[in-house]
Amino acid sequence: MIEAIDLTKIYNRGKKNQVEAVTDACVKAEDGEITALVGPSGCGKTTLMSMIGQLLTPTKGKVLVNNEDITAYSDGWKAIFRRKNVGFVFQHINLLPNLNALENVMTPLLCHDIDPTSYKQPALNLLKQLGLTDRTFFEVEQLSGGQQQRVAVARALITEPKIIIADEPLTFVDEASAKTITDFFEELKKEGKTILISTHAANLAKLADKTYEMRNGRMA
Numbered sequence: 001m002i003e004a005i006d007l008t009k010i011y012n013r014g015k016k017n018q019v020e021a022v023t024d025a026c027v028k029a030e031d032g033e034i035t036a037l038v039g040p041s042g043c044g045k046t047t048l049m050s051m052i053g054q055l056l057t058p059t060k061g062k063v064l065v066n067n068e069d070i071t072a073y074s075d076g077w078k079a080i081f082r083r084k085n086v087g088f089v090f091q092h093i094n095l096l097p098n099l100n101a102l103e104n105v106m107t108p109l110l111c112h113d114i115d116p117t118s119y120k121q122p123a124l125n126l127l128k129q130l131g132l133t134d135r136t137f138f139e140v141e142q143l144s145g146g147q148q149q150r151v152a153v154a155r156a157l158i159t160e161p162k163i164i165i166a167d168e169p170l171t172f173v174d175e176a177s178a179k180t181i182t183d184f185f186e187e188l189k190k191e192g193k194t195i196l197i198s199t200h201a202a203n204l205a206k207l208a209d210k211t212y213e214m215r216n217g218r219m220a
């Protein structure tokens, strides 16, 4: 279980371009559930998810994992926590160019003290589950937007994280790819993973066990 308590983020504090992107947001994502964040563009979804996943330091508030306050730890410890426990699917996908789909899926392993080649079969399995077997050795620029998005989903899962944070994972996909990804999330849910998703997509929001609606940085 991961819980955000009164998270606030002020960008560029004290400067002319100061933005209070998130204000006192509370979110609770339970194990074995899909928790959805919805709201209009600019309402603070990415900012909030980045704080929950320890990619961004909150201005105020805390994040509890199984009731333990992880915001109190050092940056180094937070990086280790993130690496071991959190899989991210970024809104802008962020695959590495010049690497093929398989290599992209295995990149998170480079931060771990393990031989990535020992994870080749799990990576191939993930690509298969996401319908990408015939694109395994294609470089990023040879993949469609929807295929890239599915590679990004596979990459988030290679380290077998307990917590999955997916920011608009259906942005670039067609209906068939969307179904592959939503089926995949349903499987993860059955495995007891904690899944937090931001979405505009009705088919994904429909899967959610709990939905939080944001408006102007606050929970509506």
Ligand SMILES: Nc1ncnc2c1ncn2[C@@H]1O[C@H](COP(=O)(O)OP(=O)(O)OP(=O)(O)O)[C@@H](O)[C@H]1O
Binding pocket: 011, 012, 019, 020, 021, 039, 040, 041, 042, 043, 044, 045, 046, 047, 048, 091
């Ligand atoms: N690094 C930054 N510096 C300054 N302001 C930022 C920064 N990142 C985001 N913002 C501002 O914070 C607000 C929330 O942005 P955020 O990306 O969290 O929204 P979002 O809900 O994810 O939007 P979208 O649906 O378009 O992805 C926006 O007004 C944005 O301009």
Ligand SMILES: [Mg+2]
Binding pocket: 045, 046, 047, 091, 167
């Ligand atoms: Mg966003």
